[in-house]
Amino acid sequence: MESIFSLIPDTPLVSFTILILVVLLIPPIFERIRLPGLVGLLVAGVLLGQNGLQVLNPSDETIKLLSDIGKIYLMFVAGLEIDLNDFRKKRNRSLSFGLATFLIPLLLGMTVGRAFGFGWNGSVLIGSLLASHTLLGYPIVDRLGVVRNEAVTITIGATIFTDISALLVLAICVSIHGGDFSAETLILQLVNLALYAAFVLFGFDWLGKEYFRRTGDAEGNQFLFVLSAVFLASVGAELVNVEQIVGAFLAGLAVNDVVGRGPVKEKVEFLGSTLFIPFFFVGMGLLINVPAFVSTLTSGFALTASIVVALLASKFLAAFLIKLRYRYNKAELFTMWSLSMPQVAATLAAALAAYQAINGAGDRLITENVLNSVIVLMLVTSLLGPILTAQFAPKIRPPQPSLVPESLSDWGLGAANPTTAISSDVFTIIVPVYNPLTEKYLMEMGAFLAGHESGNLVPLSIALAHVHMDDPQLQVSIQKAQKMLNQAANTAQVLGVTAYPQLRIDDDVAQGITRTAREVNASLVVMGWSQNQGIRARLFGTVLDQVFWSSHCPVAAMRLLTEPSNMQKILVPVKSITPLTIQTIRFAQLFANANQASVTLLHIFVQEGFSLTQGPDPEQIQQFEQQLSEILSQAGPTVGFDIQTVIDEDPADVILRMAQSFDMVVLRSFRRRTAGGLTVSNVATRVVKELTCSLVMFGEPHS
The missing domain is CATH 1.20.1530.20 (Na+/H+ antiporter like fold)
Structure with a gap:
């Protein structure tokens, strides 16, 4: 040796x-x-x-x-x-x-x-x-x-x-x-x-x-x-x-x-x-x-x-x-x-x-x-x-947050009809369009939500600018962006929803999206899911990462595998009751009510490998389910719902197994943390990678 x-x-x-x-x-x-x-x-x-x-x-x-x-x-x-x-x-x-x-x-x-x-x-x-x-x-x-x-x-x-x-x-x-x-x-x-x-x-x-x-x-x-x-x-x-x-x-x-x-x-x-x-x-x-x-x-x-x-x-x-x-x-x-x-x-x-x-x-x-x-x-x-x-x-019983988060207090309550211009006092959805393969489903999702709330639908296309505004490449970028907006407007017209297309010239796509969302006082940003989740994305970030960080309003990143109208069963994993969790549930309620779908809340009680007990306290589970039931029934749109509790050491495995019988899974976004200097893995990484149905990653501002 x-x-x-x-x-x-x-x-x-x-x-x-x-x-x-x-x-x-x-x-x-x-x-x-x-x-x-x-x-x-x-x-x-x-x-x-x-x-x-x-x-x-x-x-x-x-x-x-x-x-x-x-x-x-x-x-x-x-x-x-x-x-x-x-x-x-x-x-x-x-x-x-x-x-x-x-x-x-x-x-x-x-x-x-x-x-x-x-x-x-x-x-x-x-x-x-x-x-x-x-x-x-x-x-x-x-x-x-x-x-x-x-x-x-x-x-x-x-x-x-x-x-x-x-x-x-x-x-x-x-x-x-x-x-x-x-x-x-x-x-x-x-x-x-x-x-x-x-x-x-x-x-x-x-x-x-x-x-x-x-x-x-x-x-x-x-x-x-x-x-x-x-x-x-x-x-x-x-x-x-x-x-x-x-x-x-x-x-x-x-x-x-x-x-x-x-x-x-x-x-x-x-x-x-x-x-x-x-x-x-x-x-x-x-x-x-x-x-x-x-x-x-x-x-x-x-x-x-x-x-x-x-x-x-x-x-x-x-x-x-x-x-x-x-x-x-x-x-x-x-x-x-x-x-x-x-x-x-x-x-x-x-x-x-x-x-x-x-x-x-x-x-x-x-x-x-x-x-x-x-x-x-x-x-x-x-x-x-x-x-x-x-x-x-x-x-320890978690502290009780407000059932209706302030930032989404108007969700599901109905807003005034939109006028001929974008109004800042109604429910407004920004839909960035940049990929022809995902644009149709994203616009349909935005139309579902905006139509249900009598709100505004704003398709947005970013034309990337360079140092010189007279650069011929800018003209090509503007023409391409305008073509995407025309397609989005046609899709909205077919769906029976009035759209207010926006073309923005910006040197940064993510900042262009968040700045436009702030200008029109958007209630929600609906984006396509980025597949770039490797080491490069961890080091340098993606457009989606940057929008999550800098947006003033919630962001829903979606990977839709079929038309939204076909999604009748929605699964929402719930780890704990926090304002972001309630926002995620509200989003699922809003879509389910617009699409006459049902929502299942999945609470996974994680049985730690080094726990000294044989299982959770039944009273604790009952209290948690009661809180979830109150959230679903006391505020927001009325939808059919079910609450399931599963005890397991591997939350990701439970979510993937349950998701096989659902059309869409709605996850809350959260960042990785460190403990004692070592990275702690997160469940969402595996779920996103292996999930076979449609996915929505819902995040609060700066999440």
Whole structure:
């Protein structure tokens, strides 16, 4: 075996190739056996490191660079993913829980450190490692539709306080460890931290908004601006003697409002979760000394056990105190505890930074035993946290949204008859026409909906403009667009619906669509489904992606395999009751009422593979079905409907199996999320790829 590996050239390109292969192959294997993918990356690092096959060297400059970039990127994404809107809504309660879940673990961690002979500085650092948390259970509460529950919201909001505080403690401890401690130096360091944090949080926020405003839709430059911000903040942190990861996290918070939920954020997270963040976890595995790790679990077991117990106990105590203060129930208590338990992103990054901090005497801030104990802590909490979240979060009843979303409050109520010109106070549907193969069915769908609501139907064709408006290519583009509009108008006339064709000259198709929709105050945009869903679309986006991001009104992307008049049975999978879910149901009701069709709502209760229970609570299912029935019967058009609940581990398989007996499936659009730095798959990807009947992907503005 050694002779085989000796044939591999020792070049940076080989190391990079091996890392790519590890990230590609290892996480899916571990996820199939119900283990987090990041655990697989750590194990891969151990096997490929100095205590294994010795293929990768942690001291190699290429490995160190990629690992450092991953560490910085991990903390940046942690700041970028925090929902500042949820934090602002429950600011005071989020700060209360943040203070409790920071101070109690900090004090217990300090106690453990002092009990095992560490100095005050090292003990405070150990306490700070327990104070932060990573929301590994977020995808579970999101899938269950309980993110808007107050207890869940304040737990998510508390992440801001705990992560910032823990990183600031780290910065102070590292500074003290590197030099002579005095009250003057501590005050000076705190002042430097305050000035630096204010400059990053407010300066980068203002600069980002100005840059994004001036660059308009230049996503490439905006993407580079975000990358520049994170690395400038990291370099600036070093200039004021603060750890790089502090600057990266603050940069994430600073540009959070700037990038919003737009495509730039999607691309930034995609790059990080696909490449750099997994590199960091592999690099962590390379640093694990297997003999020392085993020794930590044997001779140093008391320290490891104390750290794990202190973390579990302190996080539970903090959640219990907040439960008493705000009168949350038992399910909310354990959900708060399980969400604040996992120690991954900030904890691992801070532990590595502390381990690598060496003073003039050659002493490390924390010992290898503490680093290994933190890795054990990560493994225990990253497994136990999601298990408990899956156990208790389903018992939380989701908050009740309004039955009629404000943006669609006039759907199904009938509007005034259209006048000879486009009126802004009636139900208006924009139908972009650009593909002769799909135009007829899309116009029929638009005509069905507009006719039912006595609204306006606006066929839209975009003629792409170039730098010179007298370019002959523009004339050809205008002629082609006009021909498409004439065909659309003829189709509308045959269907008995008055159409108001619009021809627009624009340098961007997606922006031309959304600008026209805004100008005519459209209620809905009906588009053909784009087949381009590969890696190129993920990186650069499609027209459909951009319209979803920038439209002011709902967008229905359709892949129609037959005439809309033939669609009599409509299937609507429902994950949870949210405003977007209700909008999706309203759309299905509107079409069914216009076409005298029936609607079936399919609720799939996902039985997690690591759930401790045998099945959902029957009362919970009954309550959920009752809520769906109220939504269908109390508002919107009257249609025949059915509600079915299926318990299964594979929602995509259930949808595909059920869809075989339906004419059309209506899905709500949602984006991919990341958890612990690794991409979480979404059900819609497989359904869209394998579905054999007509499809509508319905999305809210900026979805």
